[in-house]
Amino acid sequence: MRKQNLITAILVLVFAVGFGQSKREKDQAAIKKMCGCYEVTFNFAETFSYSKDSLYKPSKTKYDYGLEWVELLEDKPGKVVMQHLLIVSDTTIVKHWRQDWLFENTDSYQFFKDNTWKFIQLKKSDVAGKWTQNVYQVDDSPRYSGTATWVHIDGKSYWKNTTDAPLPRREFTVRNDYNVLKRTNVHEITNYGWLHEQDNEKLIRDDKGTDVLLAREKGLDFYKKVDDSKCLAAQNWWKANKQLWAQINKKWNEVYDLKKDLHIEKTVNKQPMFMPLFELKPQASTAEINSIFSQYIKS
Secondary structure (H helix, E strand, C coil), X not given: CHHHHHHHHHHHHHHHHHHHHHHHHHHHHHHXXXXXXXXXXXXXXXXXXXXXXXXXXXXXXXXXXXXXEEEEEEEECCEEEEEEEEEEECCEEEEEEEEEEEECCCEEEEEEECCEEEEEECCHHHHCCCEEEEEECCCCCEEEEEXXXXXXXXXXXXXXXXXXXXXXXXXXXXXXXXXXXXXXXXXXXXXXXXXXXXXXXXEEECCCCCEEEEEEEEEEEEEEEECHHHHHHHHHHHHHHHHHHHHHHHHHHHHHCCCXXXXXXXXXXXXXXXXXXXXXXXXXXXXXXXXXXXXXXXX
Protein backbone atom coordinates (compact mmCIF):
# COMPACT_ATOMS: atom_id res chain seq x y z
CA MET A 1 0.00 0.00 0.00
CA ARG A 2 2.84 2.36 0.90
CA LYS A 3 4.58 1.50 -2.37
CA GLN A 4 1.40 2.29 -4.31
CA ASN A 5 1.04 5.63 -2.50
CA LEU A 6 4.66 6.46 -3.27
CA ILE A 7 4.18 5.70 -6.97
CA THR A 8 1.02 7.83 -7.02
CA ALA A 9 2.84 10.72 -5.33
CA ILE A 10 5.69 10.52 -7.85
CA LEU A 11 3.25 10.50 -10.78
CA VAL A 12 1.42 13.51 -9.36
CA LEU A 13 4.72 15.35 -8.91
CA VAL A 14 5.88 14.53 -12.44
CA PHE A 15 2.55 15.67 -13.85
CA ALA A 16 2.66 18.90 -11.83
CA VAL A 17 6.21 19.71 -12.92
CA GLY A 18 5.40 18.91 -16.52
CA PHE A 19 2.29 21.09 -16.39
CA GLY A 20 4.25 23.93 -14.79
CA GLN A 21 6.89 23.83 -17.51
CA SER A 22 4.21 23.70 -20.20
CA LYS A 23 2.44 26.73 -18.70
CA ARG A 24 5.69 28.70 -18.39
CA GLU A 25 6.61 27.90 -21.98
CA LYS A 26 3.16 29.00 -23.14
CA ASP A 27 3.57 32.24 -21.17
CA GLN A 28 6.98 32.84 -22.69
CA ALA A 29 5.70 32.18 -26.22
CA ALA A 30 2.96 34.78 -25.67
CA ILE A 31 5.48 37.35 -24.38
CA LYS A 32 7.73 36.87 -27.41
CA LYS A 33 4.81 37.57 -29.74
CA MET A 34 5.27 41.24 -28.78
CA CYS A 35 8.54 41.28 -30.78
CA GLY A 36 8.76 42.42 -34.40
CA CYS A 37 7.71 45.41 -36.50
CA TYR A 38 4.54 47.32 -35.60
CA GLU A 39 2.47 50.27 -36.68
CA VAL A 40 1.42 51.70 -33.32
CA THR A 41 -1.46 54.03 -32.48
CA PHE A 42 -1.37 55.68 -29.05
CA ASN A 43 -4.67 56.87 -27.53
CA PHE A 44 -5.08 58.55 -24.13
CA ALA A 45 -8.05 60.35 -22.62
CA GLU A 46 -8.67 61.76 -19.14
CA THR A 47 -11.99 60.26 -18.14
CA PHE A 48 -12.80 61.66 -14.66
CA SER A 49 -11.39 64.52 -12.60
CA TYR A 50 -11.69 64.88 -8.84
CA SER A 51 -9.99 68.22 -8.30
CA LYS A 52 -11.73 70.74 -6.06
CA ASP A 53 -10.07 73.54 -8.01
CA SER A 54 -12.68 75.21 -10.21
CA LEU A 55 -9.92 76.23 -12.62
CA TYR A 56 -8.65 72.67 -13.07
CA LYS A 57 -8.00 71.76 -16.71
CA PRO A 58 -7.92 68.08 -17.68
CA SER A 59 -5.25 66.80 -20.06
CA LYS A 60 -6.18 67.00 -23.71
CA THR A 61 -7.13 63.78 -25.43
CA LYS A 62 -4.02 62.49 -27.19
CA TYR A 63 -3.76 60.52 -30.41
CA ASP A 64 -0.38 59.64 -31.87
CA TYR A 65 1.13 57.24 -34.36
CA GLY A 66 4.50 55.57 -34.75
CA LEU A 67 6.41 52.78 -36.43
CA GLU A 68 8.19 50.68 -33.83
CA TRP A 69 10.64 47.79 -33.90
CA VAL A 70 10.70 45.48 -30.85
CA GLU A 71 14.06 43.71 -30.75
CA LEU A 72 14.40 40.42 -28.87
CA LEU A 73 17.58 40.89 -26.81
CA GLU A 74 17.44 37.81 -24.61
CA ASP A 75 15.40 34.63 -24.58
CA LYS A 76 16.11 31.90 -22.08
CA PRO A 77 13.85 29.86 -19.78
CA GLY A 78 12.16 32.28 -17.41
CA LYS A 79 13.58 35.46 -18.94
CA VAL A 80 12.70 37.56 -21.99
CA VAL A 81 14.23 40.99 -22.72
CA MET A 82 12.85 43.27 -25.45
CA GLN A 83 14.02 46.68 -26.64
CA HIS A 84 11.58 49.09 -28.33
CA LEU A 85 12.99 51.35 -31.07
CA LEU A 86 10.86 54.19 -32.46
CA ILE A 87 11.39 54.97 -36.13
CA VAL A 88 11.02 58.69 -36.84
CA SER A 89 12.61 58.36 -40.30
CA ASP A 90 15.12 56.11 -42.05
CA THR A 91 17.91 58.19 -40.51
CA THR A 92 16.35 59.04 -37.15
CA ILE A 93 15.83 56.23 -34.65
CA VAL A 94 14.87 56.86 -31.03
CA LYS A 95 15.77 54.29 -28.39
CA HIS A 96 12.40 53.87 -26.72
CA TRP A 97 11.35 51.86 -23.65
CA ARG A 98 12.63 48.39 -22.71
CA GLN A 99 10.68 45.58 -21.07
CA ASP A 100 12.22 42.65 -19.18
CA TRP A 101 10.04 39.68 -18.25
CA LEU A 102 11.22 37.48 -15.35
CA PHE A 103 9.54 34.31 -14.11
CA GLU A 104 9.01 33.98 -10.33
CA ASN A 105 11.16 37.04 -9.67
CA THR A 106 11.51 38.26 -6.07
CA ASP A 107 13.60 41.47 -6.43
CA SER A 108 11.78 44.64 -7.44
CA TYR A 109 12.28 48.41 -7.63
CA GLN A 110 8.94 50.08 -6.90
CA PHE A 111 8.43 53.73 -7.81
CA PHE A 112 7.65 55.97 -4.82
CA LYS A 113 7.72 59.56 -6.08
CA ASP A 114 10.06 62.35 -7.22
CA ASN A 115 12.54 60.14 -9.12
CA THR A 116 12.85 57.74 -6.17
CA TRP A 117 12.42 53.96 -6.29
CA LYS A 118 12.26 51.70 -3.25
CA PHE A 119 13.85 48.25 -3.39
CA ILE A 120 11.60 45.46 -2.13
CA GLN A 121 11.89 41.69 -1.97
CA LEU A 122 8.75 39.70 -2.64
CA LYS A 123 7.96 36.39 -0.97
CA LYS A 124 8.51 33.33 -3.15
CA SER A 125 4.97 32.23 -2.38
CA ASP A 126 3.66 35.54 -3.76
CA VAL A 127 5.37 35.12 -7.14
CA ALA A 128 4.81 31.40 -7.74
CA GLY A 129 3.82 30.89 -11.37
CA LYS A 130 3.90 34.64 -12.03
CA TRP A 131 5.91 36.92 -14.32
CA THR A 132 7.41 40.27 -13.39
CA GLN A 133 7.46 42.93 -16.08
CA ASN A 134 10.24 45.44 -15.43
CA VAL A 135 9.85 48.49 -17.64
CA TYR A 136 12.84 50.78 -18.18
CA GLN A 137 13.01 54.32 -19.52
CA VAL A 138 14.85 55.39 -22.67
CA ASP A 139 18.17 55.58 -20.78
CA ASP A 140 17.60 52.15 -19.12
CA SER A 141 16.81 53.74 -15.76
CA PRO A 142 13.87 52.13 -13.92
CA ARG A 143 10.33 53.14 -14.70
CA TYR A 144 7.95 50.64 -13.10
CA SER A 145 7.68 47.00 -12.11
CA GLY A 146 4.68 44.71 -11.74
CA THR A 147 4.07 41.00 -11.11
CA ALA A 148 1.07 38.95 -12.23
CA THR A 149 -0.02 35.71 -13.92
CA TRP A 150 -0.31 35.26 -17.66
CA VAL A 151 -3.80 33.98 -18.43
CA HIS A 152 -4.67 31.78 -21.42
CA ILE A 153 -8.41 31.21 -21.80
CA ASP A 154 -10.99 31.16 -24.61
CA GLY A 155 -8.21 31.56 -27.17
CA LYS A 156 -6.91 34.72 -25.46
CA SER A 157 -3.57 35.38 -23.78
CA TYR A 158 -3.23 38.37 -21.46
CA TRP A 159 -1.44 39.71 -18.36
CA LYS A 160 -2.83 42.34 -15.96
CA ASN A 161 -1.14 44.26 -13.15
CA THR A 162 -1.44 47.50 -11.16
CA THR A 163 1.70 49.37 -10.09
CA ASP A 164 3.04 52.90 -9.48
CA ALA A 165 5.06 54.81 -12.07
CA PRO A 166 6.46 58.27 -12.80
CA LEU A 167 4.54 60.65 -15.02
CA PRO A 168 4.57 59.59 -18.67
CA ARG A 169 6.65 61.64 -21.09
CA ARG A 170 3.48 63.08 -22.64
CA GLU A 171 2.59 64.60 -19.24
CA PHE A 172 5.67 65.50 -17.20
CA THR A 173 6.65 68.43 -19.45
CA VAL A 174 3.19 70.00 -19.17
CA ARG A 175 1.80 68.86 -15.78
CA ASN A 176 3.12 69.41 -12.25
CA ASP A 177 -0.11 69.00 -10.27
CA TYR A 178 0.41 65.26 -9.62
CA ASN A 179 3.51 63.14 -9.06
CA VAL A 180 2.51 59.45 -9.36
CA LEU A 181 0.67 57.55 -12.08
CA LYS A 182 -0.89 54.36 -10.69
CA ARG A 183 -1.03 52.22 -13.81
CA THR A 184 -3.24 49.23 -14.43
CA ASN A 185 -1.57 47.60 -17.45
CA VAL A 186 -3.08 44.88 -19.59
CA HIS A 187 -0.96 43.24 -22.30
CA GLU A 188 -3.12 41.14 -24.61
CA ILE A 189 -1.94 39.15 -27.62
CA THR A 190 -4.38 39.69 -30.50
CA ASN A 191 -4.91 38.49 -34.06
CA TYR A 192 -3.47 41.79 -35.39
CA GLY A 193 -0.49 41.91 -33.00
CA TRP A 194 -1.00 43.05 -29.43
CA LEU A 195 -2.82 45.59 -27.30
CA HIS A 196 -1.47 47.59 -24.36
CA GLU A 197 -4.53 48.75 -22.43
CA GLN A 198 -4.25 51.08 -19.44
CA ASP A 199 -6.57 52.28 -16.68
CA ASN A 200 -4.58 54.88 -14.76
CA GLU A 201 -4.98 57.04 -11.68
CA LYS A 202 -3.21 60.41 -11.37
CA LEU A 203 -2.15 60.72 -7.74
CA ILE A 204 -0.74 63.42 -5.50
CA ARG A 205 1.56 61.62 -3.02
CA ASP A 206 3.16 63.21 0.04
CA ASP A 207 6.40 62.19 1.79
CA LYS A 208 4.49 59.77 4.05
CA GLY A 209 3.02 57.95 1.05
CA THR A 210 -0.51 59.32 1.49
CA ASP A 211 -2.30 59.64 -1.85
CA VAL A 212 -4.97 62.02 -3.13
CA LEU A 213 -6.72 61.04 -6.37
CA LEU A 214 -6.65 63.88 -8.91
CA ALA A 215 -8.00 62.21 -12.05
CA ARG A 216 -8.42 58.96 -13.98
CA GLU A 217 -7.16 58.17 -17.47
CA LYS A 218 -7.80 55.56 -20.15
CA GLY A 219 -5.10 54.42 -22.57
CA LEU A 220 -5.25 52.14 -25.62
CA ASP A 221 -2.05 51.43 -27.56
CA PHE A 222 -2.65 49.22 -30.60
CA TYR A 223 0.39 47.39 -32.01
CA LYS A 224 -0.47 46.22 -35.55
CA LYS A 225 2.06 43.72 -36.90
CA VAL A 226 3.61 44.56 -40.28
CA ASP A 227 6.42 43.02 -42.30
CA ASP A 228 9.81 43.20 -40.56
CA SER A 229 11.31 44.86 -43.63
CA LYS A 230 9.45 48.08 -42.79
CA CYS A 231 11.61 48.37 -39.66
CA LEU A 232 14.97 47.69 -41.31
CA ALA A 233 16.32 51.12 -40.32
CA ALA A 234 15.80 50.34 -36.63
CA GLN A 235 17.35 46.89 -36.98
CA ASN A 236 20.47 48.42 -38.54
CA TRP A 237 20.62 51.18 -35.91
CA TRP A 238 20.56 48.61 -33.13
CA LYS A 239 23.38 46.61 -34.71
CA ALA A 240 25.51 49.78 -34.70
CA ASN A 241 24.61 50.83 -31.14
CA LYS A 242 23.91 47.64 -29.18
CA GLN A 243 27.43 47.39 -27.76
CA LEU A 244 27.19 50.89 -26.28
CA TRP A 245 23.87 50.08 -24.62
CA ALA A 246 25.22 46.75 -23.39
CA GLN A 247 27.91 48.75 -21.55
CA ILE A 248 25.33 51.19 -20.16
CA ASN A 249 23.08 48.32 -19.11
CA LYS A 250 26.03 46.63 -17.38
CA LYS A 251 26.53 49.81 -15.33
CA TRP A 252 22.85 49.91 -14.46
CA ASN A 253 23.00 46.29 -13.30
CA GLU A 254 25.80 47.27 -10.91
CA VAL A 255 23.45 49.87 -9.45
CA TYR A 256 20.51 47.46 -9.25
CA ASP A 257 22.64 44.74 -7.69
CA LEU A 258 23.18 46.99 -4.65
CA LYS A 259 19.55 46.24 -3.79
CA LYS A 260 19.08 49.61 -2.15
CA ASP A 261 16.57 52.42 -2.58
CA LEU A 262 17.49 54.50 -5.60
CA HIS A 263 17.24 58.22 -6.34
CA ILE A 264 18.10 59.74 -9.72
CA GLU A 265 18.71 63.47 -10.08
CA LYS A 266 15.98 64.95 -12.25
CA THR A 267 18.47 67.20 -14.06
CA VAL A 268 22.17 68.03 -13.95
CA ASN A 269 23.19 71.22 -15.74
CA LYS A 270 19.54 71.46 -16.85
CA GLN A 271 19.74 68.08 -18.59
CA PRO A 272 17.90 64.87 -17.65
CA MET A 273 20.09 61.78 -17.59
CA PHE A 274 19.07 60.45 -20.98
CA MET A 275 20.52 63.47 -22.80
CA PRO A 276 24.24 62.95 -22.04
CA LEU A 277 23.80 59.19 -22.53
CA PHE A 278 22.19 59.74 -25.94
CA GLU A 279 25.12 61.97 -26.91
CA LEU A 280 27.66 59.17 -26.37
CA LYS A 281 29.32 57.68 -29.43
CA PRO A 282 29.02 53.91 -30.05
CA GLN A 283 32.68 53.53 -29.06
CA ALA A 284 32.31 55.47 -25.76
CA SER A 285 34.59 54.36 -22.95
CA THR A 286 33.61 52.93 -19.58
CA ALA A 287 35.07 56.06 -17.95
CA GLU A 288 32.68 58.29 -19.92
CA ILE A 289 29.70 56.19 -18.86
CA ASN A 290 30.82 56.10 -15.22
CA SER A 291 31.22 59.88 -15.19
CA ILE A 292 27.60 60.39 -16.21
CA PHE A 293 26.32 57.88 -13.65
CA SER A 294 28.27 59.49 -10.82
CA GLN A 295 26.50 62.82 -11.47
CA TYR A 296 22.95 61.46 -11.51
CA ILE A 297 22.73 58.38 -9.28
CA LYS A 298 22.04 58.74 -5.57
CA SER A 299 21.58 55.48 -3.64
